[in-house]
Amino acid sequence: MGEILNLAFQTFRAHKMRSFLTTLGIIIGVTTVIAILSLIEGLNQSVAKQIRSIGSDLIFVTKFSMVRMGPTNFEEIAERPDLTPEDALAIKQLSSVETAIPTIEQNFAKLKYRDKEVAQTSIEGSSEDFSKAYNYIVEIGRDLNFDDILYKRNVGVIGSYVAKNLFGDESPIGKDLNIGAHRIKIIGVYKEKGSFLGQSMDNLIVIPYTFYDKTFPRRRATVFEKAFGGYTISVVPKPKMVERAMDEIRELMRRRRGLRLDEPDNFELGTQQMLFELYQNITRVGFVAIVAIAVISLIVGGIGIMNIMLVSVAERTREIGIRKAVGASNQNILLQFLTESSVLALVGGIIGIILGVLLALLISIVSPLKAAVSLWMIILGFGFSAAVGIFFGMYPARKAASLNPIEALRYE
Numbered sequence: 001m002g003e004i005l006n007l008a009f010q011t012f013r014a015h016k017m018r019s020f021l022t023t024l025g026i027i028i029g030v031t032t033v034i035a036i037l038s039l040i041e042g043l044n045q046s047v048a049k050q051i052r053s054i055g056s057d058l059i060f061v062t063k064f065s066m067v068r069m070g071p072t073n074f075e076e077i078a079e080r081p082d083l084t085p086e087d088a089l090a091i092k093q094l095s096s097v098e099t100a101i102p103t104i105e106q107n108f109a110k111l112k113y114r115d116k117e118v119a120q121t122s123i124e125g126s127s128e129d130f131s132k133a134y135n136y137i138v139e140i141g142r143d144l145n146f147d148d149i150l151y152k153r154n155v156g157v158i159g160s161y162v163a164k165n166l167f168g169d170e171s172p173i174g175k176d177l178n179i180g181a182h183r184i185k186i187i188g189v190y191k192e193k194g195s196f197l198g199q200s201m202d203n204l205i206v207i208p209y210t211f212y213d214k215t216f217p218r219r220r221a222t223v224f225e226k227a228f229g230g231y232t233i234s235v236v237p238k239p240k241m242v243e244r245a246m247d248e249i250r251e252l253m254r255r256r257r258g259l260r261l262d263e264p265d266n267f268e269l270g271t272q273q274m275l276f277e278l279y280q281n282i283t284r285v286g287f288v289a290i291v292a293i294a295v296i297s298l299i300v301g302g303i304g305i306m307n308i309m310l311v312s313v314a315e316r317t318r319e320i321g322i323r324k325a326v327g328a329s330n331q332n333i334l335l336q337f338l339t340e341s342s343v344l345a346l347v348g349g350i351i352g353i354i355l356g357v358l359l360a361l362l363i364s365i366v367s368p369l370k371a372a373v374s375l376w377m378i379i380l381g382f383g384f385s386a387a388v389g390i391f392f393g394m395y396p397a398r399k400a401a402s403l404n405p406i407e408a409l410r411y412e
Contacts, residue, residue: 019344022308025301026348026388027355030381033294034356034373037380039363040287042372048276057242058133060270061091061100061233061249078226080266081257085209088127088233090252096245098236099129102209106216111205112178113166121162122204123179125212131157131190133234136206141173141188144208148187152210157188159202179205182215242271298384301348302392309341309396313403320403334401341393342386349385353378 064077083102091100106123124130128144131137138157148155163172172186184207193201209231218229237245246269253267313320320333360371 019308022304023301023344023348023351025297025304026345026385027301027352029294029297029301030349030352030385031356031359032297033291033384034353034377034381035359035363035371036287036290036294037377038357038360038371038373039369040283041374041377042360042364042370043283045372046370057237058272059235059237059242059246059249060268061087061235061253062268062270063230063232064227065268065270074223074227077228078223082230083233083267084231085127087253087256088231090256091233091235091249094245094248094252096238096241096248098238099132100233100235101127101129101133102231102233103130104209104212104218104231109179111162111166113175116166118162118165118203120203123212123216124204124206125209125216126206127209129236130206133236136193137191138188139191140171141186143188144206149208149210152214153208154182154184154211154215155187156184156205156207157190158186158206159190159200159204160192161200161202162205163189177205246271295384298388302345302388305341305344305389306392306396308344309337309393310399312340313337313396313400316400317403320400324403330401333403334397337397337400338390338393341396342389345385345389345393346382349381352385353381356381 061083063080063083085102088100088102091097103124103126105125108120109123111118111121126144127149128146131143139160140163141157143157144155147153158172158177166172166177167175172189175186176183177186178184184205190202190204195201218225235245235249250265250269254265257266259266323333357371357373360373363369364371
């Protein structure tokens with residue numbers, strides 16, 4: 001086997017440029033596969049981390065599905081009963097639940113303080129347990145409390161982005177900011193949390209949901225507003241009780257809504273894991289498309305290898321005749337040429353893996369995307385290369401092995 005490998009490398013050294021051009025398709029295909037897979041894996045890890053940062057094993061009770069793909073019947077969703085803070089209070093009493101918070105939001109609002117303003121801010125009407133459910137930490141001032149909710153106080157806790165852009169180095173505690181015609185007193189500032197799927201989690205203000213209901217009456221003019229404009233309920237289950245909590249929540253909500261056994265749920269339950277699986281389903285389409293393109297490139301590279309190996313067989317016909325005359329078997333000749341094609345493909349694969357990793361790291365440096373290279377990607381790159389070398393090298397190798405030694409010796 002060592003002698004066969006040595007012969008293969010001698011052949012490559014004798015035709016350096018031809019060998020390089022032959023492996024170019026393999027290099028491009030493997031580079032594409034490794035780079036894209038590394039970026040997708042890094043993105044998956046980043047999204048999983050961000051979803052976990054939302055809260056601990058959160059369960060979402062909603063009027064509409066957060067995780068279902070495919071066509072949506074907006075009219076049917078709009079006809080469903082709205083979720084209410086009373087639903088959240090009832091869920092909170094369940095034995096498997098740590099807390100449950102009602103949340104209603106208005107996106108893309110504009111906050112003003114003196115001559116400064118922040119746009120596209122999310123106004124969250126929620127309870128005193130908002131920060132507990134969503135892992136927010138009050139860095140300055142205080143959080144919402146039960147009395148704020150009970151007395152519908154016009155107070156709020158702002159994210160670090162709002163604090164930085166409206167108040168700069170000035171302390172925002174006790175200051176009033178304007179949302180349209182309404183004034184809200186700042187009582188606290190959340191610690192910076194970053195972004196989720198490209199959207200800042202620090203450009204928000206959280207106010208008592210009771211004050212929100214009084215101040216920002218909901219528009220219910222369109223089907224879309226009826227379907228998506230109401231409360232959602234975020235539930236923090238007790239440790240290791242997610243499945244039990246979901247069962248108890250479903251049973252409670254069906255009972256509160258008077259649904260018969262043969263009637264479907266008119267609400268939806270979802271979890272963080274379901275959100276991550278939805279994201280993976282979306283990215284899987286892109287993954288398959290990229291791999292398909294890379295496979296086409298590998299096939300083109302494989303055809304190049306088969307072509308050059310056929311040329312090599314024609315060029316070395318007399319050599320094959322001499323080897324057979326001195327005792328080389330058909331199997332020896334087959335193995336020799338199959339080894340050459342496989343090594344050619346594997347060399348291209350190795351170069352492609354190195355370039356793919358470097359390309360992914362370069363993209364990580366110059367863009368927000370982060371790469372994560374795993375061992376299975378390296379194995380996949382080697383596997384693709386070896387498979388291409390063996391598959392496309394088999395025909396030339398069999399052709400070389402089947403040559404008649406007498407005719408081969410006469411070949412000029």
